[in-house]
């Protein structure tokens with residue numbers, strides 16, 4: 001505790017990022033420190049990423065405490081991300097969470113990573129009941145709260161949108177996002193892409209294949225980047241629009257690492273205006289994976305008695321967003 005506020009420390013380690021965030025019950029984010037694993041080539045290697053997290057964990061933790069200006073004795077609750085994500089990465093964060101909870105004799109909370117992306121968005125925008133598009137490297141879904149859970153209205157049927165753009169960039173030799181978007185700015189010609197939207201579900205694998213074919217066929221990478229990013233963002237905006245029209249909710253959130261895309265933000269803003277709803281972008285540092293979102297959601301769960309025992313704290317790599325009860329709405 002400090003100044004009468006409960007303090008929660010949150011650990012994020014689902015994929016590339018190892019993060020430690022510290023928040024208090026007034027909603028103040030006291031620290032949000034992180035260190036990101038960067039593969040030498042290609043995509044993420046789960047065991048290497050987990051090794052990275054184990055190596056940087058103590059320094060990131062110390063930095064967070066220092067930044068928050070608190071000691072271990074001020075931490076009231078320990079939260080960790082328990083899924084979805086890569087097993088080895090999740091286990092590293094969970095191990096630290098358990099060790100801290102046991103050592104400090106504090107309650108432990110297991111946080112759903114997807115729910116946390118949205119909850120920190122609500123904290124930062126002041127939104128109460130938004131429709132959310134969660135777009136990242138591992139997840140792509142449209143969701144909103146209904147009867148105590150984030151219901152999946154639509155999702156990708158194959159790869160995530162971020163994964164599609166990253167894989168295209170890596171294949172084309174320019175690197176992952178945001179490189180494809182940077183190159184798209186000097187693109188001049190739009191090529192037709194296999195747009196695949198069914199209801200509120202999307203599929204991106206056809207676009208990735210089409211993009212690879214264009215690059216192999218000698219089309220300038222800027223033009224392919226423009227065609228791919230425009231197609232992916234248009235699909236995402238379309239399913240989000242359907243969700244807004246269906247739910248008639250007035251607040252729209254864009255969360256997850258790919259939500260940093262300025263072009264996607266622009267398209268969503270335009271669409272939302274047409275529906276008389278409101279869109280508020282979230283600062284970049286809280287869009288990608290981070291510890292603050294785990295700490296904030298962990299604090300809410302703690303306040304509603306959603307604790308976990310050490311025995312129950314086994315990570316869940318395939319956890320879905322609708323498996324967590326949202327009691328604080």
Ligand SMILES: Nc1ncnc2c1ncn2[C@@H]1O[C@H](COP(=O)(O)OP(=O)(O)OP(=O)(O)O)[C@@H](O)[C@H]1O
Nearest residue numbers: 015136137138139162177178257258260261288289
């Ligand atoms: N500057 C940027 N602009 C747009 N997109 C970006 C940018 N930087 C990264 N991204 C995208 O964000 C993704 C990372 O998202 P995030 O940090 O939420 O991690 P994740 O492991 O993919 O998360 P999740 O498990 O939630 O799917 C990358 O794969 C990339 O596609």
Ligand SMILES: [Mg+2]
Nearest residue numbers: 136256288289
């Ligand atoms: Mg994420």
